[in-house]
Amino acid sequence: xxxxxxxxxxxxxxxxxxxxxxxxxxxxxxxxxxxxxxxxxxxxxxxxxxxxxxxxxxxxxxxxxxxxxxxxxxxxxxxxxxxxxxxxxxxxxxxxxxxxxxxxxxxxxxxxxxxxxxxxxxxxxxxxxxxxxxxxxxxxxxxxxxxxxxxxxxxxxxxxxxxxxxxxxxxxxxxxxxxxxxxxxxxxxxxxxxxxxxxxxxxxxxxxxxxxxxxxxxxxxxxxxxxxxxxxxxxxxxxxxxxxxxxxxxxxxxxxxxxxxxxxxxxxxxxxxxxxxxxxxxxxxxxxxxxxxxxxxxxxxxxxxxxxxxxxxxxxxxxxxxxxxxxxxxxxxxxxxx
Amino acid sequence: xxxxxxxxxxxxxxxxxxxxxxxxxxxxxxxxxxxxxxxxxxxxxxxxxxxxxxxxxxxxxxxxxxxxxxxxxxxxxxxxxxxxxxxxxxxxxxxxxxxxxxxxxxxxxxxxxxxxxxxxxxxxxxxxxxxxxxxxxxxxxxxxxxxxxxxxxxxxxxxxxxxxxxxxxxxxxxxxxxxxxxxxxxxxxxxxxxxxxxxxxxxxxxxxxxxxxxxxxxxxxxxxxxxxxxxxxxxxxxxxxxxxxxxxxxxxxxxxxxxxxxxxxxxxxxxxxxxxxxxxxxxxxxxxxxxxxxxxxxxxxxxxxxxxxxxxxxxxxxxxxxxxx
Ligand SMILES: Cc1ncc(C[n+]2csc(CCOP(=O)(O)OP(=O)(O)O)c2C)c(N)n1
Ligand SMILES: [Mg+2]
Numbered sequence: 001x002x003x004x005x006x007x008x009x010x011x012x013x014x015x016x017x018x019x020x021x022x023x024x025x026x027x028x029x030x031x032x033x034x035x036x037x038x039x040x041x042x043x044x045x046x047x048x049x050x051x052x053x054x055x056x057x058x059x060x061x062x063x064x065x066x067x068x069x070x071x072x073x074x075x076x077x078x079x080x081x082x083x084x085x086x087x088x089x090x091x092x093x094x095x096x097x098x099x100x101x102x103x104x105x106x107x108x109x110x111x112x113x114x115x116x117x118x119x120x121x122x123x124x125x126x127x128x129x130x131x132x133x134x135x136x137x138x139x140x141x142x143x144x145x146x147x148x149x150x151x152x153x154x155x156x157x158x159x160x161x162x163x164x165x166x167x168x169x170x171x172x173x174x175x176x177x178x179x180x181x182x183x184x185x186x187x188x189x190x191x192x193x194x195x196x197x198x199x200x201x202x203x204x205x206x207x208x209x210x211x212x213x214x215x216x217x218x219x220x221x222x223x224x225x226x227x228x229x230x231x232x233x234x235x236x237x238x239x240x241x242x243x244x245x246x247x248x249x250x251x252x253x254x255x256x257x258x259x260x261x262x263x264x265x266x267x268x269x270x271x272x273x274x275x276x277x278x279x280x281x282x283x284x285x286x287x288x289x290x291x292x293x294x295x296x297x298x299x300x301x302x303x304x305x306x307x308x309x310x311x312x313x314x315x316x317x318x319x320x321x322x323x324x325x326x327x328x329x330x331x332x333x334x335x336x337x338x
Numbered sequence: 339x340x341x342x343x344x345x346x347x348x349x350x351x352x353x354x355x356x357x358x359x360x361x362x363x364x365x366x367x368x369x370x371x372x373x374x375x376x377x378x379x380x381x382x383x384x385x386x387x388x389x390x391x392x393x394x395x396x397x398x399x400x401x402x403x404x405x406x407x408x409x410x411x412x413x414x415x416x417x418x419x420x421x422x423x424x425x426x427x428x429x430x431x432x433x434x435x436x437x438x439x440x441x442x443x444x445x446x447x448x449x450x451x452x453x454x455x456x457x458x459x460x461x462x463x464x465x466x467x468x469x470x471x472x473x474x475x476x477x478x479x480x481x482x483x484x485x486x487x488x489x490x491x492x493x494x495x496x497x498x499x500x501x502x503x504x505x506x507x508x509x510x511x512x513x514x515x516x517x518x519x520x521x522x523x524x525x526x527x528x529x530x531x532x533x534x535x536x537x538x539x540x541x542x543x544x545x546x547x548x549x550x551x552x553x554x555x556x557x558x559x560x561x562x563x564x565x566x567x568x569x570x571x572x573x574x575x576x577x578x579x580x581x582x583x584x585x586x587x588x589x590x591x592x593x594x595x596x597x598x599x600x601x602x603x604x605x606x607x608x609x610x611x612x613x614x615x616x617x618x619x620x621x622x623x624x625x626x627x628x629x630x631x632x633x634x635x636x637x638x639x640x641x642x643x644x645x646x647x648x649x650x651x652x653x654x655x656x657x658x659x660x661x662x663x
Contacts, residue, residue, distance in 0.1 A: 037521075042587055046587040046588040070522050071453045071483045075488075141438075141450070308661050309653045310653070313372070314435070314644050
């Protein structure tokens with residue numbers, strides 16, 4: 001057992017995958033850094049991506065497999081698709097998910113559809129690693145989550161781990177998976193840590209996780225929202241309200257069964273999602289529950305999300321934008337009439 | 339000959355930008371401001387030289403590295419600083435932050451955080467000027483890294499095809515993040531990429547504010563005369579890291595030392611007597627610039643924060659529902 005940060009756990013999963021399979025390659029902007037200055041000492045591998053997550057891979061595995069790109073996302077995303085179809089297992093880094101727009105076509109129309117549209121003869125085993133999330137004071141174009149943008153598209157799988165254990169286990173699976181996977185890393189979670197066994201097995205996609213057992217209220221928490229759900233549950237325990245926290249971990253496929261079981265047990269549901277509310281994971285999960293567990297519900301499902309606005313820069317406004325522990329506590333109290 | 343007033347303006351702006359950015363760097367170290375900061379130390383001559391050739395109501399677009407453009411375009415220093423501090427009286431009401439400093443009333447279409455988002459937006463403004471037979475100049479600023487992005491190429495192709503007299507200003511500062519420009523270019527000169535569009539292009543010394551001014555002024559005239567876009571490449575050096583906090587491990591010291599010999603501020607100072615400024619004139623301008631920067635930071639420090647609910651405002655011009663909470 002070792003304590004690992006999310007950042008290191010992801011690096012470990014990458015290294016392990018590179019070692020296990022020579023077809024795994026990595027492409028992205030400054031995933032090594034220092035290109036063109038190799039003749040100077042200390043310039044190689046100068047960045048490891050903007051958060052240092054891929055640091056060391058270039059030194060370990062070389063420039064043939066760890067490729068710095070130009071700012072040409074549509075180009076290297078497309079290249080990943082072709083490489084994946086013909087035998088490699090490319091991982092591409094989309095520096096911030098907010099840049100999805102400049103290369104979305106490659107994912108939406110090519111990666112997601114070639115298998116289906118061309119008669120099921122080919123597969124696209126690629127992974128998009130990308131950084132999501134508010135709370136960094138990074139403004140409207142570097143703070144979105146956009147989970148549902150990808151979840152909406154048939155043919156794409158979507159993974160969003162909360163802790164280091166899940167980050168490693170789910171990334172190992174994502175790389176081995178034969179479908180295109182969007183692997184979303186939250187910038188505010190990189191430095192959080194937990195125990196991660198050195199020999200952790202891949203965690204299957206489509207399996208959620210009960211992070212806390214409880215009997216009164218089910219809180220379904222999406223990625224970083226697990227932090228607030230846990231804090232809220234601790235507070236609520238003091239007034240004898242027992243919360244169950246469900247972390248779906250993967251959104252396509254979604255572990256509906258796990259969610260429904262919890263709803264059956266508690267009858268009260270809150271979904272917490274950092275995204276904008278319209279056509280979000282929160283609205284999707286809430287509608288699924290209403291459809292499939294109507295008779296188990298003691299009250300309407302409550303959604304706690306960001307407002308229908310871009311992410312504002314200034315701290316008081318950004319803090320207001322992001323769902324909070326307090327909002328969860330208030331919602332639970334309202335549900336339980338206390 | 340450049341008129342005296344313009345020379346004074348150029349000197350005032352170039353020092354203001356440098357002092358402003360140096361102050362920001364210091365404040366970034368003290369972790370006094372939220373979020374990402376991309377300073378433009380080394381770009382001052384490009385910001386000021388280009389803007390000296392523009393009127394205040396001409397249109398520009400900028401990027402996340404926008405402080406210099408905003409200052410040179412005439413945005414209020416107090417409001418810029420307040421914005422970076424995240425205050426309610428900021429130029430974008432605290433909603434944008436350092437990466438998005440922009441004031442439409444000063445001819446700024448926007449400071450975009452997405453690389454290469456600007457050129458096509460400026461193309462549209464220039465199209466409007468053409469359709470309405472107005473004559474405002476339209477300039478898009480972007481970096482060397484942006485020329486690899488499809489959006490830039492699509493804008494360039496359309497601008498040429500439609501005979502749009504816009505100016506593409508590429509600041510070739512030697513790096514795109516931690517990647518050296520000499521590595522990422524496929525052509526010998528960056529501006530060679532315009533050959534694909536048969537677009538006129540000129541290369542200038544981006545450290546020499548008067549050369550930048552000259553080239554830009556001529557390009558604007560030529561573009562309008564010939565009804566054609568023009569691509570300007572100004573070469574300079576990014577003394578700042580990609581962002582404040584960047585270790586800059588990839589920028590070798592000897593390279594920085596060499597670039598320092600052509601520091602735009604140093605060159606401007608050396609050239610000052612040639613442009614009719616004596617030592618006293620120069621000192622006066624420098625002191626004024628310092629004072630204004632100091633005042634702006636003092637101002638920002640005292641400004642109120644936005645209310646949390648202010649986040650809900652101005653998402654749309656018109657929306658039938660209250661933005662839900
Ligand atoms: C589409 C897109 N991809 C990646 C980024 C991340 N990014 C921000 S700045 C930058 C480098 C830009 O370099 P350059 O165009 O030379 O401008 P400079 O920063 O040197 O002014 C990158 C890759 C981005 N903002 N947008
Ligand atoms: Mg550059």
